[in-house]
Every structure is written in C-alpha cells, then in structure tokens.
Amino acid sequence: MDRVKKILLEHEVVPSIHRMLILQALMNSCSHPSADEIYRALLNQIPTLSKTTVYNTLKTFEEKGIIESFSIMNNEVRYELQPHPHAHFKCKLCGTIYDIYGSFDCLRDKIVEGHKVQEQHINLIGICAACQKKDKNDA
C-alpha cells in the first residue's frame, strides 16, 4: 500500500483513499480490466464508490502517465500499468487479452513518414492457444 502511495506522489497525484485502492486494484490485476470491472471489484471495499469516480480517476492516472489505456475490438477501454511496450492478443472465443512481448519495432517518439508518433497500439485478434485445445478435445 505504501508502494501505491509512492507512485501517486511521484506523479503529482494526491493519494486519496479511492485513488490508492483503484491503483492497487489495477496493479493486482493482470487482466487489463475495464472501468466497470475495476468498479465492481472495489464495491466490496468501498460500498459508496461511484462509477464516475472510477472514470475520473483512470483519466487522471492516464494524464499523469501512471497508466495506459487501449481498446481492442472497439468495445470498452481497458487499462494497465505501463511495463515494457508490448502488443495485445484478444481471443475471439473466450475474450481473454494476452500480452505479447515479441520483437515489435517500438515507434514511440519516432517520426514515421513525417508524422510524430506518441502512441503505438498493436492489436492481434484470433483464437488463443487454450481455446484451440478445447476445440480439438470437443471434436
């Protein structure tokens, strides 16, 4: 919990209890949670939590560079702490989003055909390894 507070202070965000819990939930989760998933995960600990607070807080975190957001298949936005740059794979069957640490060119802060790149999102979509196995067993 001290680790969480430290991160917020380093990014000039007042470490309120809500913000600490939201960031903690995000750090504990490895599943790229959506705003709604974070909201539901915290309802036990903060019964008075408002979904607007979750949205506001996530926006603040992103503006301050604490987290990153991305969206795959145009449903809801998903959030994660920014570790090393990586790609995402979303399974069409089970919906799981996997991190892919492959050999992708990182174009951030590079100039591409004259355009200044600030963000890069590599989204792969298909059938994950687990669902392929499941399909074979069913057949």
Added chain:
Amino acid sequence: MDRVKKILLEHEVVPSIHRMLILQALMNSCSHPSADEIYRALLNQIPTLSKTTVYNTLKTFEEKGIIESFSIMNNEVRYELQPHPHAHFKCKLCGTIYDIYGSFDCLRDKIVEGHKVQEQHINLIGICAACQKKDKNDA
C-alpha cells in the same frame, strides 16, 4: 458502377441499389469513413436511406470479406476496402487517419505464442506532418 456490381457478385452479395451505392462511396473515399459519414454522404442520392441499412450493409460486406473495419482511439468504427496490409496513423489534432505502408510484420494466419492470429491492427497516434508545420507557422 459495373465494377462495384462485379465485386458484390464475386462475394455472393446481391447487388441491390443501396449496396452498390454504399460500396461505391467506400471506394471513392480514401478517408476511412465511419458508418455515419457514409450515411451522410449518401443522403443526397438516397433521401430515404436509413442508418440501420448502412450498419447492416457494412456488416454484410465485412462478413463477406469485401471490406475491413478497424477502430482507433475507441471512437467510432471505420471502414475501408482491403488493399495490402498496412498500419494507421491518427493525428490527435486534426483527426486525419493516414495509411502507413511501412515494413511491418504481417502476422495474419501466423501462430504467435501459440495463438492463431486472424486479424492484425497497428495503430499509431500522434501529430501529423501537416499539423506540425501549422504549429511552427503559428509560433
């Protein structure tokens, strides 16, 4: 217009007048139009056009492999004929979406870390060349 009809027939889509006009609008546009943009562009020619028809038709086109859709920055879905695989760059200032034909690995139909890739979307976001110039002139 014959070209349009031919494409529809080749993909086993009945070439109704609406479908031909929607596909034509998509072929004439090089701006990755959204469903709403296509709808507004056609309202002159088909005053009775329903937005639902545009959505239905675009979905049909995509299912039949005539067009592809993608989404960048999680606003609306955008559509294009599928030429060679390429990446997209969206300018944060003017909103323009550029095609980027760089040297990107095409992972379609490949296996990545055990996952079967069916779609690949490379989205770059930043400030486009034109807007960089404009900024310099203003300063």
Added chain:
DNA sequence: TTTCAATTTGTAATCATTACAAAATTAAAT
C-alpha cells in the same frame, strides 16, 4: 471553527451501435 479547494457522488445526457418488427421491394410460381 471557519473557509476554501479538491474530491467524490448521483443523475441525466450523449453517442455509436444493435434489436426488432413493420413496410417495401424483388423475383419466382401460379
């Protein structure tokens, strides 16, 4: 304790998209 700014909340609004059933169109069958 008073004050004031920052944070949080609840509700209503927005926007893209989908669901669904009725209406219109088309082509085939009589």
Added chain:
DNA sequence: ATTTAATTTTGTAATGATTACAAATTGAAA
C-alpha cells in the same frame, strides 16, 4: 397479371460505455 415467399430496407426503441454537470462530502489550512 396475381399471388407468394424471401430478401431488403426502414423507423423506432433499447443498449451500453462514457461524459457532463451540479450537489454533497471531505480534508487541510487559516
């Protein structure tokens, strides 16, 4: 030409994620 059935198109209502906004709450300084 008329009937029939399937397909296409339409209009409206519903959905779901997100945002706008104003009121309520909190928390630190004076």
